[in-house]
Amino acid sequence: MTSVLIIEDEAEIISFLKPELTYEGYEVEAASDGREGFEKIQNEKFDIVLLDIMLPGLNGIEICRRVRKFSDIPIIMLTARDQIMDRVTGLDTGANDYLTKPFAIEELLARMRSVLRTASAGSHYEKTKQFLSFKDITLNRSFGEILKGDVVIDLTKKEYQLLEFLIKNKNNVLTRDQILNAVWGYDYIGDTNVVDVYVSYLRGKLEDNAKEKYITTVRGIGFIMKENA
Numbered sequence: 309m310t311s312v313l314i315i316e317d318e319a320e321i322i323s324f325l326k327p328e329l330t331y332e333g334y335e336v337e338a339a340s341d342g343r344e345g346f347e348k349i350q351n352e353k354f355d356i357v358l359l360d361i362m363l364p365g366l367n368g369i370e371i372c373r374r375v376r377k378f379s380d381i382p383i384i385m386l387t388a389r390d391q392i393m394d395r396v397t398g399l400d401t402g403a404n405d406y407l408t409k410p411f412a413i414e415e416l417l418a419r420m421r422s423v424l425r426t427a428s429a430g431s432h433y434e435k436t437k438q439f440l441s442f443k444d445i446t447l448n449r450s451f452g453e454i455l456k457g458d459v460v461i462d463l464t465k466k467e468y469q470l471l472e473f474l475i476k477n478k479n480n481v482l483t484r485d486q487i488l489n490a491v492w493g494y495d496y497i498g499d500t501n502v503v504d505v506y507v508s509y510l511r512g513k514l515e516d517n518a519k520e521k522y523i524t525t526v527r528g529i530g531f532i533m534k535e536n537a
Contacts, residue, residue, distance in 0.1 A: 310424065313354040314338040315345030315371065316386065317363050321409075325358070328413050342366030346493075349375055351465070355427075356420060361387040361398065369401055376402035377490055378473070382423040386411070440475045442533055443520060447475060461513055466491065470506050471514075474523065474533045483530040507531055 312334045316322050322338045329336045337354070339345035342363035349357065349371075357375075361368035372383055385398045388409045398406050404423045407416060440447040446455045452468060454461040463471065469491045474482065484503045492502065499505075507523055514522050524532050 309333065309335045310355045311335040311337070311353065312356050312358060312420075313345065313348055313352075314358045315342065315363065315368070316340065316358070316360045318360075321386075325413075325416075332417060340364075342368070342371055346371050346374060349379065349381065350469075354381060356382045356384070356424060358416075358420075359383050359385050359403070361385060369397055372398065372401045372403055374493070380427075382427050384416075384419060384423060386416075440472065442475045442478055443522065443535065445471075445475070445514065445522070447472060456514065463510075463513065466506060467509055467513070470503075471510055474531065478533045479535060481526050481529055481532045487530065503531075 310333070312329055314322055314325055314329075314336065316325075316338065317340045319340070322340070326336050326338060337348065337352075339348055343365035345357075345359070345363070346366055348354075359368045359371060363371075368385060368387070372385070375381065375383065383403045384405045384407060385403045386407050386409060387398075404426070405419050407419060438448065438450050440449065444457050445461075447453075447468075448455070449472070454463055454468065454471065470487065473487060473490050487503050491506075507525075511523055522533060524534055526532055
């Protein structure tokens with residue numbers, strides 16, 4: 309079943325969309341706050357997002373910008389704003405389509421089908437991204453499973469997200485700020501040493517009793533997963 313996340317702060321729109329989309333066979337979840345919606349995208353799996361621009365907590369443009377750093381999930385922006393620059397900004401930050409309120413449900417459904425077809429057309433490309441690998445480590449993004457050879461490695465959610473980001477950018481030096489923003493978010497408030505702490509956790513689980521070195525520290529800059537290291 310195709311899953312939809314609606315990020316919209318107008319209760320009447322959510323109460324209108326949820327039963328309509330459910331009737332059409334979609335599995336629907338909703339968030340009325342921008343930060344809540346962004347966290348759902350980070351931590352859950354959806355096939356498409358319907359995203360308002362004017363939201364409390366975090367606006368739709370910023371949500372789209374952040375999501376595009378780690379996901380190609382289709383995004384359709386739903387908004388009452390009809391200015392050209394609003395549409396341009398939304399599309400430039402990575403939205404797949406843009407629909408101005410008020411809209412007919414038939415048009416929304418047609419646009420959703422179109423966006424999902426386009427995403428499906430790139431399914432071969434998506435399948436190549438389902439598995440990420442580095443040396444003898446394989447990361448299955450569909451199941452959130454990490455294998456070291458034939459052994460399953462048990463990671464926490466943040467450890468998994470950190471490893472995924474490092475492998476996606478293998479052979480590139482990543483600064484601590486880049487890692488912090490990608491894994492913990494721009495609005496993270498806490499110990500700035502958290503990146504080093506979690507790199508240490510990963511090393512303990514991946515390099516335990518192994519001669520192989522996976523994560524290299526670049527002094528004064530950050531970290532790299534280098535294939536010939």
